[in-house]
Amino acid sequence: MTVDDAVARALTRRNAPLSVAVGGHGRTGRSTLAAAIRARFRLPTVVADDEGPPPDVDLTIRVIGAQPRRCDVAAVASGGAMIVVAGKADLRGDPRALADIAAQTLGVPVLPVSGLLASVTVVPGDMALLRSDPVDPDVLRRFGVEGVARARELGVVPAEVLTARLREVSGIDAVAAAIRSMSTDIAAGRDRRMRAELRLAAARAVDRELVESALAGVAS
Structure with missing residues (x-):
């Protein structure tokens, strides 16, 4: 890959649409919620398993069941930009109360959402x-x-x-609000990734002027 290619790829990734991974254990409604996010917000969205989301996504939405499991606790503790959603809210007797109890366990806000109703x-x-x-x-x-x-x-x-x-x-509007509230942190994360990519390209390049010029345009 040439220096020009490395710079172009880094800039393209920095300016690409927000990318989202919807993760969680099975039967929590993660696939339905991912489809709703794609349909409602037109965001590139993938379904991730408990092995972790792809490394280049901007945001993970963790979908839990009626109660958080140990894998949910571990996922939240791993850090990164994340929103936690209690899925299949349309099937819960009191989804808000259950989400509040889950939030106490996980130590982060939990949003009750029905992916089914979100894209109906x-x-x-x-x-x-x-x-x-x-x-x-x-x-x-x-x-x-x-x-x-x-x-x-x-x-x-x-x-x-x-x-x-x-x-x-459905509760999907609360997810949209949470995504907007994280936009500054997400942009900062993109800048960090871009700087890392460009510094690597600069270290490998014989003529570093182009890469260093691109780096100068990204706040450190």
């Missing part, structure tokens, strides 16, 4: 199905028990109003 889209043809009795199994699969209950509670409204309401109660 209601179309006009769904309105009658949501109020049918018994509820069709496919409708339950798409909206969950909580989504069906909320639809019946809200009454006769346009499909787009119900979509907005279900997304609101």
Whole structure:
């Protein structure tokens, strides 16, 4: 790789869209939440296992179950930019209370979120199905028990109003707010990675002028 290539790659990574890894143990709703983040926020998002997220992601969202496990405690203790989410909130009797208890164990805020409701889209043809009795199994699969209950509670409204309401109660807006609150730290982390890459390129280069010029543009 040439010096020009190294500089170009470092600058591209520094200015790329925010990248997110959604991690956690199985059956916590991590895949559903990752799909919701991709759909709602248009962010590059991957699902990570407990071996750890890819090294070049900006942010990890850790999804826990009804109670944190030892692997969750270890993941939070490992540091890095992380948001902790209590997944499948639509299946919990009191998701906020459970999240608060988990937060005491983990020592960080925990956000209750339903990935299912976060990315739901209601179309006009769904309105009658949501109020049918018994509820069709496919409708339950798409909206969950909580989504069906909320639809019946809200009454006769346009499909787009119900979509907005279900997304609101999903808790996904709190995740968006948490991501925004971490933007300064994430940018600082990108700068650190860029400086490390450019210093390595400078150490390997015969003509270091281009690399040093790029380094001068990044605050130390």
